[in-house]
Amino acid sequence: MSGAELGQMNGYLPPEIYQKILELAAQEFTQKITATTNTPHNGQARKNRFLASILGLDKSTYNYLKRLTWHRLKIHFSGEIQPTDVREFEDLQRIFDANKSFTRVIDLSITAPLSNYRMGNISEFEDSIAATALLKVVSQMFQRAPKSQIREVLLYLGFTMVDLDDTSTLYWKELDRMMTSIGNFKKLTSFRFITGLSMQVLESELGWIISHLPNLECVLLWCTTGFMNTGHIRKPKVDLGEALATRTQLKSLEVRELVSPNINWLKLDWKGPLQNLCFETNCESEISNPLVDEHLLSFSHLFRKTLTSLSFIKMYTEANEDEKSMARDFSSLRSVRYFGDIDYLSVFAVCPNVQNLTLIEYNQEDLSAFASECFPNGLRWPKLxxxxxxxxxxxxxxxxxxxxxxxLRDHSIELKVIDFPDVLNPSDAMVDISSTVSL
Structure with a gap:
């Protein structure tokens, strides 16, 4: 069976069956070549020789499978890190080295506790060694990935770190190497960096990475607690706003709970044809951000000719006449995702082409007010x-x-109830076939 015939088969089989056939066949063929004994890729593949013989794998089919299975290198790890986990990742690294020419996407998610081991607890100290060893293996995979071929990086680091002292130097060095390697992917078009808890990376370091990626089209930066300077990772400081503004192909920008956005971003010469903009801060934070709290619409107005989707938080602020006037200029805006005071939505009621409105938080009074104040006549929300x-x-x-x-009935508006539309979770990303590890 040739690769072309296999592609035609995709149109006749249910997707889940087709994917399983590809997975098992590719795993079987992989184990013949790599000569490894017990890797996450192989699993039960050694028992599937009959399936492989049915498919009649030839070289062209094998290459076809490789393009599918290694297009996205997806590594998801959660829980306590054990030495056996590190060995399994080392096995994966060896297989990756043999197949990395097919990889275009790196999807890494590691959520594991790193304990404070100052108290001399031997088991915690061993955990920290395993964590560093695991990060070293992953870092090497980033460094060995083909620099001119990687198009997307999704990086989710959910470590819990408390008061790590100087004995963690090796850990920070590996993290630094991994982050630095991202700047070498010159053809990268999508960079999504998500971190929770106490992941400590400077926003200026993200600016440094982004400044080295001229072809970025999609950027998502999200930190749940704000970045902190630990002094362990040192790079030349690059203003995050300036790095983003100079990306000439930037189409989608999502910034969540960062501290870098400031009023000076209004003065930057933004080069990218931005179509999707998401600006969200921590509603419970006591630290105000003037750009987000007071000038977000002015910032969005910079992209009024190209912006099609806007997502933002606006708390307890009444719309002024200038903002209402600016909203009329958003001729391309099609979708608004909103969290905050329902009264502020009247600003967008005059946007000429908004078709979809998503409300994240509301109560009965909010919806009643929305119905009475936002639909007094057919002049508001004309295309909703x-x-x-x-x-x-x-x-x-x-x-x-x-x-x-x-x-809704009177204006022929469809109502949908959706799950809470939060940031993209790495586990929701496209599931690969055999280049996936979930330990």
Whole structure:
């Protein structure tokens, strides 16, 4: 069976069956070549010789499978790190070295606790050694990846780190090497960096990385606690805003809970044809951000000719006349995702082409006010077709006010109830076939 015939088969089989056939066949063929004994790739593949013989794998089919299975290198790890985990990743690294020419996407998610081992606890000290060894293996895979071929990097680091002292120097060096290697992927078009808990990386270091990636089209930066300077990773400081503004192909920018955005971003010469913009801060934070709190619409206005999707938080701020006037200029805006005071939405009611509105937080009073204030006549929301309401557990089974439902019927607007639309979770990314490790 040739690669072309295998591709035609894809149109006749259910996707899950087709994927399983490819997975088992590719694993079987991989184990013949790599001569490894027990790697995450092989699993039960040694028992599937019959399947491989049915497929009649020839070289062209083998290469076809390789392109599929190694296109996305997906490594997801959670839980306590053990020495056996490190050995399995070392096995994966050897197989990756033999197949890395097919890789275009690196999807890494590591969520593992790193304990404070100052107290001399031997088991915690061993855990830290295993964590460093694991990161070293992953870092080497980043460094060995073909620099001119990688198009996307999704990096989710959910480590829990508390007061790491100087004995963690090796760990920080490996993290530094891994982050630095991303700047070598000159053809990278998508960079998503997500970190939770106490991951400590400077935002200026992200600026340094982005400044080395001229072809970026999509950038997502999200930190749940704010970045902190530990002094362990040192790079030349590059202003994050300036790095982003000079990306000439930037189409999508999502910035969540960072501290870098500031009023000076309004003065930058933004080069990219931005189509999607998401700006969200921590609603519970006591630290205000003037750009987000007071000038977000002015910032969005910089991209009024190209912006099609806008997602933002606006808390307890009334819209002024200047903002209402600016909203009319968003001729390309099609979708608004909003979290905050419902009254502020009146600003976007005059946008000429908004078709989809997503409300993240609401109550009955909000929806009633929306119906009465945002739809006094046909001049507001002239193109609105869909309203999405997030299903938030804290509200339980919230009954919708009749006036709101009537408003939707009268204006032929479709209502959808969706799960809470949060940031892309690495586990929701495209599932690869055999280049996936979940330990």
């Amino acid at each position: 077709k869909t309203i999405e309401l997030s299903q938030i557990e804290t509200y339980g089974h919230l009954s919708l006010p009749n006036c709101f439902l009537k408003c």
